[in-house]
Amino acid sequence: MKLGIIGKPQSGKTTIFNAAGAQHQAVGDFSQAVHRAIIKVPDARLEALAELVHPKKITYAEIELLDAPGLSGKGKEAAGLEINQELRQMEAFIMVVDAFSPDAKPDADIHNVIDELVFLDQVLVESNIEKRERKTKLTGDKHEQHEIELLRRCLKFVEEGKPLIELNLTEDELRPLKGYMLLSLKPLLIVLNIAEDQLPEAASIEQKYRHLVQAGRRELAVVCGKIEMELVSLGADERGAFLTDLGIATPAMDVVVQRSYSLLGLISFLTAGEPEVRAWTIRKGTNAQKSAGVIHSDIERGFIRAEVTAYNDYVTLKTPAAIKAAGKQRLEGKEYVIEDGDVILFRFNV
Numbered sequence: 001m002k003l004g005i006i007g008k009p010q011s012g013k014t015t016i017f018n019a020a021g022a023q024h025q026a027v028g029d030f031s032q033a034v035h036r037a038i039i040k041v042p043d044a045r046l047e048a049l050a051e052l053v054h055p056k057k058i059t060y061a062e063i064e065l066l067d068a069p070g071l072s073g074k075g076k077e078a079a080g081l082e083i084n085q086e087l088r089q090m091e092a093f094i095m096v097v098d099a100f101s102p103d104a105k106p107d108a109d110i111h112n113v114i115d116e117l118v119f120l121d122q123v124l125v126e127s128n129i130e131k132r133e134r135k136t137k138l139t140g141d142k143h144e145q146h147e148i149e150l151l152r153r154c155l156k157f158v159e160e161g162k163p164l165i166e167l168n169l170t171e172d173e174l175r176p177l178k179g180y181m182l183l184s185l186k187p188l189l190i191v192l193n194i195a196e197d198q199l200p201e202a203a204s205i206e207q208k209y210r211h212l213v214q215a216g217r218r219e220l221a222v223v224c225g226k227i228e229m230e231l232v233s234l235g236a237d238e239r240g241a242f243l244t245d246l247g248i249a250t251p252a253m254d255v256v257v258q259r260s261y262s263l264l265g266l267i268s269f270l271t272a273g274e275p276e277v278r279a280w281t282i283r284k285g286t287n288a289q290k291s292a293g294v295i296h297s298d299i300e301r302g303f304i305r306a307e308v309t310a311y312n313d314y315v316t317l318k319t320p321a322a323i324k325a326a327g328k329q330r331l332e333g334k335e336y337v338i339e340d341g342d343v344i345l346f347r348f349n350v
């Protein structure tokens with residue numbers, strides 16, 4: 001999963017990047033520097049399985065984080081501004097919003113940044129419609145016409161100031177749009193970056209902004225980036241104790257990961273063998289055969305069946321023999337829809 005961090009200058013993007021990715025980049029220097037990190041998705045289930053299986057290694061799912069400037073946050077005034085090209089390739093955006101400084105205007109900032117994404121899409125769609133119309137005049141290509149109509153529908157929508165993700169396009173309509181890497185088509189995790197002394201009100205602040213959430217399109221998290229960034233250099237135990245003292249139930253790293261997973265409709269299935277205990281990321285609703293392809297295309301191609309045990313059954317019963325004796329290992333075919341936490345052994349033949 002690739003997540004891009006966006007937001008107004010000095011909103012705490014790099015601070016959140018450090019907190020969520022256990023990184024140590026300089027903050028507050030107005031540098032607008034670009035940072036990248038690969039973070040491991042925390043998953044206690046893997047450690048529990050490893051206790052039972054004693055694998056050579058544990059492999060966590062990974063998330064790519066990109067902290068890159070590019071948005072001035074001035075909305076439509078910022079017409080000349082281009083967004084970092086790499087950000088366009090991300091699957092979702094984490095929008096960091098300043099809610100910590102004395103003159104913070106989180107509501108206005110959220111609207112500004114969304115406006116700006118929509119506006120940049122408008123410019124892109126407009127110029128592509130023109131380009132394509134010129135081309136069809138020359139070639140008379142009917143196929144192009146289809147795409148032009150789709151782009152016109154998008155244009156009408158963004159002209160009304162609405163993010164494209166709200167247009168509810170079908171898979172078939174989304175496919176030809178992929179190449180444009182439209183910004184307002186990406187799911188958005190809004191991170192309200194609050195001050196240290198606001199921590200006791202974190203829950204009520206979250207409640208106040210809850211209306212922004214749209215299932216599968218927009219998520220919300222309230223985080224104090226500054227404190228969490230300072231805690232990433234501590235050991236897990238010490239950190240846990242500090243977080244409890246501060247009344248933080250879930251650390252920023254986990255919040256960002258969990259909310260991004262739910263935003264993108266992602267789940268994990270697990271494999272537990274002696275060489276490796278591992279988490280694999282798939283979209284919710286993916287069937288067993290397709291999921292096998294995430295491990296290797298040969299396993300998808302030669303798929304015979306999946307031997308599936310729910311994670312809870314696995315850790316309760318502990319051994320393959322006990323699992324089988326209790327009738328908790330299911331044999332599933334190609335069309336079985338994988339559930340989060342399924343521990344799977346794929347049988348295949350190529």
Ligand SMILES: Nc1nc2c(ncn2[C@@H]2O[C@H](COP(=O)(O)OP(=O)(O)OP(=O)(O)O)[C@@H](O)[C@H]2O)c(=O)[nH]1
Nearest residue numbers: 009010011012013014015027028030032100225226
């Ligand atoms: N009090 C407080 N200050 C914060 C918090 N988060 C960030 N800051 C401060 O805000 C300033 C900007 O933080 P950065 O993380 O560098 O912001 P940025 O968005 O990456 O800035 P640019 O990359 O320059 O646009 C720094 O001085 C931070 O210490 C917070 O949660 N609380």
Ligand SMILES: [Mg+2]
Nearest residue numbers: 013014032033
């Ligand atoms: Mg920065």
